[in-house]
Amino acid sequence: MNKKVFNIIGWILLIGMAINWLVFHYSSWYLLSIPLASICFSISDGSIKKIKRIRKMSVSQVVLILLSFVVSIAIVVGLIQLASYVITDRLHLTGWILTFSQFIAVILSLYPVKLTFGTVVYKVTHDLDAKTL
Template sequence: MSKKTFNIIGWILLLAMGASWIGFGYSSWYLLLTPMAYISFSVNNGNIKKLGKIKQMSLLQIILSLFAFIVSVVIVFSLIQLANYLINDILHLTGGVRTLSVIIAVILSLYPVKFTFGSVVYKVTSNFNATR
């Protein structure tokens, strides 16, 4: 398959998730579809070839990356649950304001993960590049 095909697949997945989220609300299928879209875009950009470096990483670096990933998922989950509690139980938002608040809350909850997981992965890869 060509790289352009993977780009189209990624956009189809993202647009389908966005449309279904607006139409039907959050679903656990997004936890599967989002990484699939990310992988499609990675194949398109050529970044998937960089994953071959994982074979050359030490066990400690792999464990540190997995631990950072787990902590990042916990952070996102807890922030989304906190936002859900605030939006539904404290502020009692309804309608379009509630939908917009949920979208903003999900986007804002991803930023701490970007910094925590991204910084750990950057340090691991910079240590990996320095030792090789």
């Protein structure tokens, strides 16, 4: 298939998920649609071919990535719970200000994950590249 098709499919999945989130709120389908959109974008930009590096990884590197993933998810959940507590219980926000502040809180809580998990994955892939040279 054409790379542009996968890019369009990824955007359709993300836009559809955003519309569903605004209309129906959270759904467990998001757990499936986000990785599918990510895979579509990876195929469209050609980075899916880099998955062959997984075969070259040692067990300790895989465990390190999985552990950093779990820690990253714990950080996000903790930050979202903290933001929810502050927004609803301390600030007592309502209406569109509540929705907007929750949206901003979710976006801001993803940045520590990007830093923690992204740094570990970058280090492991850099080590793999250094071994192949």
